Amino acid sequence: MKFGIIGTGTVGTAIAVRLVEAGYQCLGVETRSARSYARFRQYLNRDRMPLESWVPEADLIFITTQDGMIGSAAKNLADRKLYKDGQIWIHCSGSQKAQILKEDPALPVKTLSMHPIQTFADVGEALKLLPGSHFGLEGEAVEEGIQIVWDLGGIPHRLDPEGKPLYHAGSVMASNYIVALADMAVQLFNLAGIPKEAALESLIPLMQGTLRNLEKVGLPQALTGPIARGDSEVVRSHLECIPLELQQAYRALGRSTLELAQAKMKLNGKEYPRQDLQILNYLLDGGKEKNNHGNCRENIRSKRNYC
Incomplete structure (x- = not known):
């Protein structure tokens, strides 16, 4: 032609x-x-x-x-x-x-x-x-x-031509937003004391490993981490430390991750302990609980970064 x-x-x-x-x-x-x-x-x-x-x-x-x-x-x-x-x-x-x-x-x-x-x-x-x-x-x-x-x-x-905006939004989330997520993760590593260049070098293999898991076992089985395990204490400690400007993104992604994690649990014949599920929903919806990490944000501001 x-x-x-x-x-x-x-x-x-x-x-x-x-x-x-x-x-x-x-x-x-x-x-x-x-x-x-x-x-x-x-x-x-x-x-x-x-x-x-x-x-x-x-x-x-x-x-x-x-x-x-x-x-x-x-x-x-x-x-x-x-x-x-x-x-x-x-x-x-x-x-x-x-x-x-x-x-x-x-x-x-x-x-x-x-x-x-x-x-x-x-x-x-x-x-x-x-x-x-x-x-x-x-x-x-x-x-x-x-x-x-x-x-x-x-x-x-x-x-479907009418679904083109949804298709393109999915492409943006899977590509462009990965870069934005990497930037947020680099900021958190930097607050923990790792220089930004070294932070990105550290995170890229982790991100590549996640992509390999997605390719190998698909969704939802590729999901790992504290929400996949139902570990509400770890999520709580994250929210005590994360700067306010990043908390909205963490919570929004956490809510989506929680839905995916429940699907994985069900697929594997398991389910969340009711109390952990309630606490995770509460934390990811913006709730706060008393804990032993109340000084974390102040420590970040003073660059001591002890969680």
Whole structure:
């Protein structure tokens, strides 16, 4: 099949390279950024040409611009009548629906959202990770999209267009929020006396081990830790020590963890002792109990950090 790329960011460049390797023919490329085009040429030697010289001949048009420019890029093609019957217009955004590509329903092209469920630091990393990555697909050309994903070495999944925000929110929580959680954990390690760089180095193997457990035994069995054990005393001691600005996140995640932990207990033929469950719910909902760790926050403020 013949294709072209509008927008030569990390994802667009990597997809173009992998499609050419799979036997697709790249007819042309267009981008406003000289810098991204120079980077594109390092991986794929294709000339920058006017849209009218290649778009009408392509079977697939990838619009891999920034999300906010996808609609306007597609509208530009439609307004200039740069299309052919049956052509497929594709974007790779996780948040935008495929229909953003076709403002006029009568336009004789098919639309496809083809989002890699992956995070790419740069083009080199994207080229390594695309094969084996999962893709979320929705739009009028899902069947064709499935074949494209297979050709990229990926694994396709059909999406309900109306559920796209939920799908993207799940992707954000599993990717972006891990970074935010790592930052919070580093702050706590730092308060305990470990420098931030060493803290991150210490936490990464722990996070990698958790991901391996998820891959090996899945949910909810991969869950470990004090809430999974029903250890309310440990959770109480955490809440006595954690700075106020991090307590809301700890409690919110703790409530979700408690639900998951109960599912794990039930799956393993066990259940929480009633008293521990009541105490955990009380603590994670914002309750406070008297204990022997009342001085912990003051100790943190004075940088003694004795819990």
